[in-house]
Amino acid sequence: MADTSTNGHGFGRIDVHHHIAPPEYIRSLSPDARMPPPLAGWTPERSIETMDEGGVDFSLTSITLPGLWFGDVAEARRMARLCNDYAAQLRADHPNRFGMFVNLPLPDIDGSLAEIEYGMDQLGADGIVLFTSYGDVWLGDPAYDTVYAELNRRKCIVYVHPMTPECCENILPGIPDAVVEYQTDTSRAIARVVFGGMAAKFPDIRFIWSHGGGTMPFLIHRYEKLGALPQSAEAVPDGFMAAARKFYYDTAQVAEQAAMLALRAVASSDNIVFGTDFPFLSADHHTRGLAACGVFNEQELRAIDSGNILKWLPQYAD
Numbered sequence: 001m002a003d004t005s006t007n008g009h010g011f012g013r014i015d016v017h018h019h020i021a022p023p024e025y026i027r028s029l030s031p032d033a034r035m036p037p038p039l040a041g042w043t044p045e046r047s048i049e050t051m052d053e054g055g056v057d058f059s060l061t062s063i064t065l066p067g068l069w070f071g072d073v074a075e076a077r078r079m080a081r082l083c084n085d086y087a088a089q090l091r092a093d094h095p096n097r098f099g100m101f102v103n104l105p106l107p108d109i110d111g112s113l114a115e116i117e118y119g120m121d122q123l124g125a126d127g128i129v130l131f132t133s134y135g136d137v138w139l140g141d142p143a144y145d146t147v148y149a150e151l152n153r154r155k156c157i158v159y160v161h162p163m164t165p166e167c168c169e170n171i172l173p174g175i176p177d178a179v180v181e182y183q184t185d186t187s188r189a190i191a192r193v194v195f196g197g198m199a200a201k202f203p204d205i206r207f208i209w210s211h212g213g214g215t216m217p218f219l220i221h222r223y224e225k226l227g228a229l230p231q232s233a234e235a236v237p238d239g240f241m242a243a244a245r246k247f248y249y250d251t252a253q254v255a256e257q258a259a260m261l262a263l264r265a266v267a268s269s270d271n272i273v274f275g276t277d278f279p280f281l282s283a284d285h286h287t288r289g290l291a292a293c294g295v296f297n298e299q300e301l302r303a304i305d306s307g308n309i310l311k312w313l314p315q316y317a318d
Contacts, residue, residue, distance in 0.1 A: 011057035011316055013305040015283060016159060016208055017252040017275025018047065018059035022086035025079060034066045038279040044090060046279065048097060054283020058316065061087050062101045062129040064161055069105060069134060076105035080115050088123040101129040101159050107137065112147050120154060126313060127157030132189035133165040140192030152202035157312055159208040162186045186214025194243045195226060197235035206312055207247045208273060212254035217262035250275030255289030269300040273309045
């Protein structure tokens with residue numbers, strides 16, 4: 001059903017971490033039990049319902065785990081195009097509620113370049129979604145330099161979601177990867193992007209890191225020490241903290257005092273953006289959590305809700 005509201009732009013709260021699961025994507029993955037149950041039951045109506053409950057005006061959609069890559073280039077390209085076309089149609093049906101990030105079929109380089117062009121130029125997407133790792137190759141690896149160069153040329157927003165790398169799937173018996181591994185892989189990817197030189201080489205990519213930057217804020221002393229070593233001088237000329245403070249970080253699954261205090265010690269409140277990880281947690285959970293955590297004043301909360309991301313997406317501030 002098409003959205004008929006007349007809210008227009010000037011959104012008060014924007015969710016940058018909002019997952020969708022197109023019906024064909026669900027059907028393709030469900031036979032192999034690869035679809036997490038919360039995603040298998042996703043519908044546009046469920047998205048809008050949680051947004052309304054949490055006071056979210058607008059959500060930027062993306063595909064999440066298990067992603068699009070299962071070793072078949074043609075199938076990954078097909079699914080990327082299908083998911084991107086679906087996201088564009090969802091936005092057309094509900095223009096005041098949804099934007100979109102383009103999903104790529106990495107590690108397929110040529111397919112990813114084609115999908116960047118299609119998604120950004122023809123679909124008019126708001127940015128790109130990448131995973132922290134693909135197999136055992138992490139974001140920041142020079143194997144994907146051609147893709148980074150194109151994202152840098154376009155000054156793309158790149159929203160990064162964690163993935164479990166092949167090395168570490170089900171590494172702790174009885175402990176789901178989401179409990180420890182996702183946050184750890186975000187920290188690995190940040191380290192690879194910064195210390196591998198990607199951030200310095202492609203400075204116009206505008207990163208949003210999920211889940212408050214993973215465990216990186218808690219390990220900041222170690223990251224700073226590595227950034228101060230002589231061998232890091234070329235990749236991190238101004239030290240790790242300078243690189244980290246250029247990034248944005250979302251609030252998904254970390255909207256409580258301990259996590260926000262740690263993130264706030266690394267990143268200015270101007271670099272924190274609202275995210276929910278729907279359908280795994282609700283918008284209302286995050287709205288209430290941020291208000292109750294005691295880390296931010298009212299002005300900072302308003303900036304996190306939408307003001308900070310609107311610096312990168314000013315078209316939604318009109």
